[in-house]
Amino acid sequence: MKISIVGLGVIGGSFAEALKTAGYEDVYGIDNDQATLDTAVEMGIIKAGYIDGKDILPETDLTIMALYPKTAVRFTQANHDYFKTGAILMDTTGIKEKFIADMAEVVPDNIEVVYTHPMAGRENRGIAYAQGSVFQGANFLLIPTDMNNEDSLVFIEDLANELGFGKINRVSAAFHDQMISFTSQLPHAIAISLMNSDHEKRETGKFTGDSYPELTRIAKINEDLWSELFIDNKKYLLQSIKDFENQLDLVKKAIRDEDSDTLKTLFIKSTTNRLKLEEQMDKRKIKRK
Amino acid sequence: MKISIVGLGVIGGSFAEALKTAGYEDVYGIDNDQATLDTAVEMGIIKAGYIDGKDILPETDLTIMALYPKTAVRFTQANHDYFKTGAILMDTTGIKEKFIADMAEVVPDNIEVVYTHPMAGRENRGIAYAQGSVFQGANFLLIPTDMNNEDSLVFIEDLANELGFGKINRVSAAFHDQMISFTSQLPHAIAISLMNSDHEKRETGKFTGDSYPELTRIAKINEDLWSELFIDNKKYLLQSIKDFENQLDLVKKAIRDEDSDTLKTLFIKSTTNRLKLEEQMDKRKIKRK
Structure with a gap:
């Protein structure tokens, strides 16, 4: 089986590494940057690299596309005629919701x-x-569509398992987008806003324990990718921000009213919820072993 | 020099450990929980433990008080007559601001x-x-008051240095409280609100990468301590929340308007700010070595 990875960034590169570790050798790279392709070949994680999809796609059985949403649609459209049947x-x-709709317009009939x-x-x-190890124990979501064969879904699930992913789950596009707006995009929106609300010229690093550095790690963000993700998931993300703001309003009101009991109730709730999450995460780690 | 630590919780216990590591042997504990005192003696981090301050304070040269604000005031008041001159x-x-004012009412004249x-x-x-190592490279803030002698401040700074703290800085009570509302309390308010805005019964652990678990670690919170801290720092905390909300509003508006350019500008700003913070933190680590 020939595998091609499109986009050898942090995700694509990590797939290449994880595939190598799992024993896959017939792996190729497609990227618009020759230096990146050369690096990947030197690292021994791809056999050869191509700027142009048409030079390898006609022989490729599995293409892993690790591109930003809009670029992924453009790549699929541009290579419409070169995919192997x-x-x-x-x-x-x-x-997923908007992306699957966009892809439906450009995907050739002869592939899945x-x-x-x-x-x-x-x-x-x-x-x-890139690091193949980042997939170890990580969550892997699969979003089936009406166009999918069960065999193909199982094939990808098996591959994800082989590459070390922990929980592998099937979900609808709508539920995926809703959950991701909460677990991924909202935390990024928060981290960015927290970071940007610092006043200029304070030496903030002198005044931090672990909390502030931890909550702002993801404020270092890829602006091209994330502006797409935020806007394409607008509906769910705005709702998740609203839910968060409602909770923050409760905290604010309790502070303003010096209402210690309400604050404690909110803190006990968040502690309980966090412990539940840790339990879910621990189970994941246990499964991994 | 005899040192007594009041409150052998995570902070007091860590001081006991760090003092032991630094070679201090004449260290005692005061705690209202006998089991905690017994544990500390068994761990070898205190020589002896006392429920009652008056049994050791008259011989104590340095008392490290690791209590919640209100408890600290009560402890000082209750032991008014037992401190060594x-x-x-x-x-x-x-x-600090409110706490120093509260303490001023109860501190005996014969101590500093x-x-x-x-x-x-x-x-x-x-x-x-408790872990003495948590102080390694950590920030240590010192808030001088009109009542302090320079010698005493230097003595404590030297001790902090000896215990492994990284940056040691003197600041005013007002600036301390303002900075802490931003770097510590605001992140906690955010983490709690993020955690509590999850919908009931979702298996959120299946849908997370690193962001959500990372941003909610501190949602596991000591409700007694933090309700005090939030309310006692009300003025600055409400302002820091407001500053944060203003930034989140900018993100929201850009999403609503599908204004990719503004989003990118905000993301680039947060990335730049984060890199600045990392540089400050790295310097701290370098200094530590």
Whole structure:
């Protein structure tokens, strides 16, 4: 089986590494940057690299597309005529409803797209930060569509398992986008706003314990990718921000009223919820072993 | 020099450990929980433990008070007559303006209080989570008052240095409280609100990468301590929340307007600010070595 990875950034590069570790050798890269392709070849994680999809797609059985949503649509459209009949095109973008609709316009009839979301993004970009190990125990979401064959879905699930992902779950595009707006995009919106609300010229680093650095790690953000993700998931993200603001309003009101009992109730609730989450995460780690 | 630590929780216990590591042997504990005192003696981090301050304070040269603000005031008041003349009472609470005013009412004339904030809190409570190593490279803030002698301030700064703290800085109570409302309390208010805005019964753990777990670690919170800190720092905390909300409003508006350029500008700003913070933190680490 020939596998091609499109986009050798932090995610694509990590797939290349994880595939290598899992024993896959017939792996190729497609990227618009020759230096990145050269690096990937030197690292030994791809056999050869191509600027042009048409030079390798006609022989490729599985294409893993690790591109930003709009770029992924453009790539699929531009290579419409070059995919091998019966091939699987695996998507890895972080939004689904709008993206699946956009893709439906450009996908050729002779291939099958499997929509997935490997939840292992990083705040750094580029192949230098690629690491196959980031997938170990990570969540992997699979979003079936009416166009999918069960065999293809199972094939991708097996591959995800082989590459070390922890929980592998099938969900609808709508539920995916709703959950991701809460667990991924909202935290990013918060981290950015927290970081940007610092006053200029304060030496904030002198006044922090762990909290502020931890809550702002993801304020270092890839602006091209995330502006797309935010806008394409507008409906759910605005709702998640609203839900968050409602909770923050409760905290604010309790502070303003010096209402210690309400604050304690909110803190006990958040503690309980956090412990539940930790339990879910621990189970994941246990499963991993 | 005899040192007594009041309150052998996560902070007091960590001081006991750090003092032991630094070679201090004449260290005692005061706590209202006999089991905690027994544990500390078994761990070898205190020589002996006392429920009652009056049994050891008359011989104590340095008292490190690791209590919640209100409890610290009560402890000082209750032991008004037992402090050794010329002793130093070191405070470690997370708020200062209101606390210093409250303390002024109860501190006996024959001792000197040095107000500090060792920035090494933990989301877990109790001696079981005490670790002297949490102070390594951590920020240590010292808040001089009109009552302080320079010698006493330098004495505490030297001690902080010896215990492994990184940056040691003197600041005013007002600036301390303003900065802490931003770097510590606001992140906690955010983490709590994020955690509490999850919908009931969703298996959120299946849908997370690193962001959500990271931004909610501190949603596991000591409700007694933090309700005090939030309310006692009301003025600055409400302002910091407001500043944060203003920034979040900019993100929201840009999403609503599908204004990709504004989003990118906000993301680039947060990235730049974060890199600045990392540079400050790296310098701290370098200094530590």
